[in-house]
Amino acid sequence: MIILFTLLPLITALVLIIINKRERLSEILSVICTLFTFVLSLIASAWIKDTKIIVYHMGGWITPLGIDLVLDGFSVLFLIIINMVGFFAVLYSFEYIRKKYIDINKFLILLLFLIAALNGVVLSGDIFNLYVFIEMASLASYSLVAFGAEREDLEASIRYQVLGTIGSFFILLGIGIIYSSTGTLDLADMSNMIRVTGINSAMMFSLPMLLFGFALKAALVPFHAWLPDAHPTAPAPVSAILSSTVIKALSLYGIGRIFFGVFGMTPVLYDILLYGGLISVFFGAFAALAQTDFKRMLAYSSISQIGYIMLGIGLGTPLGFIGGLFHLFNHATFKSLYFLCAGATEYSTGTRQFSELGGLSEKMPYTTWSSLFASFSLAGIPPFNGFWSKFIIVIAAIQADKIGIAILAVIASILTLGYFLKIQREVFFSKLPQSLNNIKEVPFLMVLSMVVLALICLGTGLGFSYIVNNIIQPAADVLVNGVNYGSLILTK
Amino acid sequence: MSIFLYSISILLMLLGLYCIIVKESLIKTIIGIKIMSYGICLFFILISYKIGAHAPIITENMSPETSFVDPIPHALMPAIMIIGLAAMGLMLATAIKLYEKYGTFDIDKIRQLRG
Numbered sequence: 001m002i003i004l005f006t007l008l009p010l011i012t013a014l015v016l017i018i019i020n021k022r023e024r025l026s027e028i029l030s031v032i033c034t035l036f037t038f039v040l041s042l043i044a045s046a047w048i049k050d051t052k053i054i055v056y057h058m059g060g061w062i063t064p065l066g067i068d069l070v071l072d073g074f075s076v077l078f079l080i081i082i083n084m085v086g087f088f089a090v091l092y093s094f095e096y097i098r099k100k101y102i103d104i105n106k107f108l109i110l111l112l113f114l115i116a117a118l119n120g121v122v123l124s125g126d127i128f129n130l131y132v133f134i135e136m137a138s139l140a141s142y143s144l145v146a147f148g149a150e151r152e153d154l155e156a157s158i159r160y161q162v163l164g165t166i167g168s169f170f171i172l173l174g175i176g177i178i179y180s181s182t183g184t185l186d187l188a189d190m191s192n193m194i195r196v197t198g199i200n201s202a203m204m205f206s207l208p209m210l211l212f213g214f215a216l217k218a219a220l221v222p223f224h225a226w227l228p229d230a231h232p233t234a235p236a237p238v239s240a241i242l243s244s245t246v247i248k249a250l251s252l253y254g255i256g257r258i259f260f261g262v263f264g265m266t267p268v269l270y271d272i273l274l275y276g277g278l279i280s281v282f283f284g285a286f287a288a289l290a291q292t293d294f295k296r297m298l299a300y301s302s303i304s305q306i307g308y309i310m311l312g313i314g315l316g317t318p319l320g321f322i323g324g325l326f327h328l329f330n331h332a333t334f335k336s337l338y339f340l341c342a343g344a345t346e347y348s349t350g351t352r353q354f355s356e357l358g359g360l361s362e363k364m365p366y367t368t369w370s371s372l373f374a375s376f377s378l379a380g381i382p383p384f385n386g387f388w389s390k391f392i393i394v395i396a397a398i399q400a401d402k403i404g405i406a407i408l409a410v411i412a413s414i415l416t417l418g419y420f421l422k423i424q425r426e427v428f429f430s431k432l433p434q435s436l437n438n439i440k441e442v443p444f445l446m447v448l449s450m451v452v453l454a455l456i457c458l459g460t461g462l463g464f465s466y467i468v469n470n471i472i473q474p475a476a477d478v479l480v481n482g483v484n485y486g487s488l489i490l491t492k
Numbered sequence: 493m494s495i496f497l498y499s500i501s502i503l504l505m506l507l508g509l510y511c512i513i514v515k516e517s518l519i520k521t522i523i524g525i526k527i528m529s530y531g532i533c534l535f536f537i538l539i540s541y542k543i544g545a546h547a548p549i550i551t552e553n554m555s556p557e558t559s560f561v562d563p564i565p566h567a568l569m570p571a572i573m574i575i576g577l578a579a580m581g582l583m584l585a586t587a588i589k590l591y592e593k594y595g596t597f598d599i600d601k602i603r604q605l606r607g
Contacts, residue, residue, distance in 0.1 A: 128568060135575045139582060146586055154590045155602055161583050162512065165525055172532055172572065173505070179565065180539035 002056045002069050004040060005079060005123060008033055009116035013109045023104050027094055030108045034087040034115065041079040045471055048073055052474075053488050055125065063490055064189035068125035070489060073474025077325060078122040078253055080471060081332035082245045084456075086115040088449040089237035092340055095443040096236060096347055101148055107235070110147070114140035114241065118249045125489065127175050127258070128185045134171065134217070134250050138164050141246055144238045145230045156229035163226045167216030171254070174209035177202055191262040191486030199263060210258060211272070218251030220276050220310065221283045224303050228287075231302065232295035232352070236343020239295060240336035243302045248328055252309065261478070261485035265316065274314030278408060280307025285415035294342045294352040294427060297419060298335065301378070304416070305331045311409065312393040313479070315400050321476040323392035326468060330385040333460065334377035337453040341371040344446055345427060348439045354422075359432030363439050366447045368428045373454035375420040377461065380413050385461035388468075497538055504531030518587045518597040522580070529576045533569055540565040 012033040016026045047054060048071060056069040071079075090111060097104045117137035124130045142164065146157035175185075181202040182190050194203070212223075219227035227247070231239050255273075259265060284304025291297035309331065312324025344367045345360060346352050361368040377386035390413055397406035441447065460467050478485070504527055511524025540562035548560040587597065594602050 128571075132571060132575065135579070139575075139578055142582055142586075146589075149589055151593045154586055154593065158518065158583070158586045158590060158602075161579070161586065162521060162525065165579060165583075166509070166512065166528075169505075169528055169532055173535065176532065176536050176539060176565070183562075185564065 001040070002044075002054060002071050002123060003058075005037055005083075005119040006069075006116050008037060009112040009119070013112035013116065016105060016109045016112065020105060026105050026108055030090050030112060031087075033112065034083065034090045037115070037119070038080075038083040038087045041076065041083045044071060044079060045076045045474075047071070048076055048474060049470075055489055063125075064184055064186040067129060068186065068188070068489070069123045070125035070188075071123060072478050072485075072488075073476075074253075074256055074478040075122045077329065077471055077475040078245075078249055079119060081329060082115060082118045082122070082249060085241055085244050085332055085336045086111070086118075088336065088340070088453055089241050092240075092343070092446050092449040093235070093237040095446055096343055099347060101235065107144075107147060110140050110144050111238070111241070114144065114246070118245060121249050122253050125187050126185055127178070127187055127190065130187075130254065130257070131168070131172055131175055134254070135168055137246060137250060138168065138217075141230075141238075141242055145234045145242075147235055147238070148233075152229075152233045156226075156233040160226045160230040163216060163223075167213045167223075169213075170209045170216070171213035174206040174213065177206035177209065187257065187262055188486040188489035191483055192490055193486075194262060194264075195483050195486065203263070207259075207263065207269075210254070211269075214251040214254045215276070217254075218247050218306055218310075219303055220306070221280045221303065224280070224283075227303060228296055228299045231299040232293060236295075236339055236346065239298075239343070240339040243299065243339060244332040244336040247302070247306060248309075248332070252306075252313075252328065256313075256479060260482050262483065264483040267316075270314050270316040272314070273310045274316075274405070277307040277310030277312075277314055278405065280304065281311060281409070281412045282415075283307075285412055285419070288419045289415065289422070291419075292354050294345065294354065294357070294423065295339065296352075297423065298338050298342060301416070301419065302331075302335060304412070305335065305378075308390070308393065308409070308412070311405070312389075312396065315393075315396050315402065315405075317396055317400050318476060318480050319392065319399060320396035321479045322468060322472055323389055323396050325475050325479075326392060326464075326472045327386075327389035329467070329472065330377060330389045330457075330460065333453060333457050334374045334384075334386060337370060337450060337457060338374040338378065340446070340450050340453065341367050341374060344442045344450065347442050347446070349436055354426035356433065356435070357427045358430040358436070359428070360436070360439075361428045362432060363436070364441045366441060366451060370450040370454040371428065372424070373457050375424060377457045379417040379420050383458075383461045385457055385464060385467075388461060388464040494538070494541070494543070497541075498535070501531050501534040501538060504528070504534060507531070516598050516600055518590065518599055518602075521599070522583050522587065525583070526576070526580065529572070533572060536565040536569060536572070 054071040058067045097107050117133050120133035142161045146153050182193050216223045284300050288297045288300035309324045309328045312320050377384040380387040380390040394406045508524045508528025545559040545561045548563045
């Protein structure tokens with residue numbers, strides 16, 4: 001069953017290539033496919049409740065001879081956010097792409113490839129497969145960023161391509177060095193071997209390579225240059241996927257799997273995550289305050305929130321892991337919602353500049369309310385989900401005797417409140433300009449995906465203990481468990 | 493000997509990185525990426541190389557001391573090359589489209605976005 005996560009979107013994408021031009025059919029197929037993987041990912045969280053870990057041996061070859069797919073709590077968390085955001089993005093994209101771009105079919109093919117590749121990244125139990133899926137996801141996202149083929153799209157895409165490729169090369173070099181000293185590519189086998197022999201100096205050399213590669217993919221400051229160009233210029237559903245899942249699955253997942261599961265974390269690595277995250281939080285927040293473009297502000301906000309997640313994980317305590325991973329989940333919900341709202345305003349008004357927008361609350365009530373929900377989550381106002389995760393991170397920082405970090409995290413949260421108020425004032429609640437008198441609310445499917453995501457934001461905030469117990473806790477357990485990852489799989 | 497070969501692979505990677513960072517023409521940047529990828533390919537080939545070793549094929553009358561080269565990195569190379577090919581195709585296609593829009597390959601002149 002696990003292989004369906006990758007196989008189903010891949011096959012659907014290939015079928016979509018064959019049935020070319022019949023747009024209604026390809027829309028229905030892609031909705032069914034993403035809905036199925038979404039439901040399957042929710043069911044998967046129940047599978048791992050008792051067994052903790054499920055290993056699928058490709059072709060029946062046992063570990064470490066064959067290639068594995070591994071499903072554990074950490075993978076399930078990522079699977080849920082990837083397939084959830086993927087489903088809503090597909091649902092949203094029909095009307096949006098048809099108005100702003102031309103070819104819905106090609107768009108859906110690339111989107112399904114992206115979802116398949118991301119599912120592959122989080123399921124693969126083999127470091128080279130991880131790399132191949134990372135490259136596949138990157139290629140799909142490069143071409144989705146360039147989808148409009150206008151000046152800005154192409155420029156953002158080429159910048160993303162050059163930096164992303166350098167990042168991939170460093171990851172590959174790191175993998176080569178690890179292979180040369182362990183002689184295996186299987187993550188479980190590697191983890192077991194390193195636990196016995198310890199880390200030698202060649203592996204120490206591969207750590208910065210991998211960290212550099214993943215930091216480039218995660219757009220941690222100072223490697224963030226591509227993100228504020230690539231994310232805003234992409235079509236809105238793609239921005240939602242890029243911001244809320246791609247940068248996390250390609251980087252945080254790699255860090256969680258390779259650094260926690262294989263090498264084992266050291267205090268220095270925790271500090272790199274902690275302080276790198278802290279710098280990102282403040283840089284992203286200040287840069288967001290200065291923006292005049294709706295989606296660009298959200299892109300900088302993503303840098304800031306990724307920093308928050310890194311900060312939570314970098315605290316190195318179990319509660320910190322829970323806070324960081326819960327914030328990862330919440331960020332996926334509210335940031336994708338916010339990007340969809342930005343797309344809806346662009347769909348209706350044709351602009352993203354704050355100076356040309358204003359007073360949309362009269363004309364577009366659903367979009368306004370959804371964006372309000374997203375803002376409350378983003379800024380951490382109870383009872384929305386963003387509040388609980390930030391609260392847990394602050395509590396974890398205090399417990400870990402890092403009062404300064406806790407205070408800085410609270411200050412960053414207030415800055416977040418600042419830029420979300422700016423969005424609300426400039427876009428939705430100021431005076432309506434003359435030029436926008438004739439705009440209408442967006443079509444039903446777009447409203448539906450926004451409203452449902454908004455309800456998820458509120459729902460996960462109200463029922464946060466349920467989410468934490470059932471989805472976040474197993475993922476955090478995997479991080480706490482650390483290098484025992486290998487022995488868990490090899491005994492299967 | 494092997495130190496020499498390794499240093500060639502590292503040199504290729506650094507040369508490619510230099511090319512990506514310094515050159516202003518988009519095409520030269522892409523060539524730099526390709527050089528860097530060749531450096532990494534050479535590195536992968538080298539980590540499996542052993543002096544005087546045979547191809548990993550077991551034949552009947554073979555002494556037990558025969559040493560083999562490690563086939564896995566060699567098997568990985570086609571995958572890396574194909575991914576590189578796809579990435580290169582996409583990058584060149586984007587570069588050509590950019591040339592159509594801007595009439596130049598100079599990265600300093602292609603600057604609509606603020607970075």
